[in-house]
Amino acid sequence: MAHPFPFRLRVLITVSALVALSLGGGCKKIQADRELTAAEKQANAAIEKYSAASAEANAAHQAVLQSFEQANHASDLTLYKQALREKVLPAMGAFVERLQKMPTGTPELKRIHGELLESYQQARGEIEAFERDLQGVDGLARFGDIRSRLQTGVRNYREALAAYYAANKRQLKLDARAETAAPAAVTEATSASTTVQ
Numbered sequence: 001m002a003h004p005f006p007f008r009l010r011v012l013i014t015v016s017a018l019v020a021l022s023l024g025g026g027c028k029k030i031q032a033d034r035e036l037t038a039a040e041k042q043a044n045a046a047i048e049k050y051s052a053a054s055a056e057a058n059a060a061h062q063a064v065l066q067s068f069e070q071a072n073h074a075s076d077l078t079l080y081k082q083a084l085r086e087k088v089l090p091a092m093g094a095f096v097e098r099l100q101k102m103p104t105g106t107p108e109l110k111r112i113h114g115e116l117l118e119s120y121q122q123a124r125g126e127i128e129a130f131e132r133d134l135q136g137v138d139g140l141a142r143f144g145d146i147r148s149r150l151q152t153g154v155r156n157y158r159e160a161l162a163a164y165y166a167a168n169k170r171q172l173k174l175d176a177r178a179e180t181a182a183p184a185a186v187t188e189a190t191s192a193s194t195t196v197q
């Protein structure tokens with residue numbers, strides 16, 4: 001029985017099918033490349049906006065550091081508690097508000113920034129309770145635990161943010177002023193300032 005298609009036609013149909021299959025795979029690769037490029041563009045735009053907004057956050061953070069320094073110069077426990085209540089807590093509240101307004105732009109950056117925000121919100125709540133419950137100088141040691149948790153949160157944030165920037169071929173540059181501005185006393189604050197290069 002003769003084949004319904006002549007040999008040449010069968011070869012042409014086979015070659016056409018192979019070409020169609022390879023082009024179909026090529027289209028998928030092109031689509032994946034377009035999506036990757038779109039994701040990279042989105043990440044880089046998010047990094048640019050996040051870094052640009054960090055200047056205002058840095059200023060709010062500097063106010064937190066200055067408020068801690070003022071509290072550290074208090075001459076007695078009553079004045080220290082007053083400085084925490086009237087200077088430190090409002091400055092931390094303003095900094096947390098500024099962090100809440102930071103543009104994140106991608107789910108990953110939102111997650112990373114969210115951890116920093118959570119660390120400062122927790123620290124602010126803990127400092128408020130610390131000030132309220134502080135009755136004597138022996139209670140000052142409790143601040144070390146608050147500071148340690150905040151420092152851990154900030155360190156984790158910086159590492160995650162640096163990795164995110166690096167994955168998007170950007171370099172994270174930490175604000176050198178914030179690195180040196182933290183007072184050395186018991187109520188030392190922790191920096192979260194960032195810029196991008």
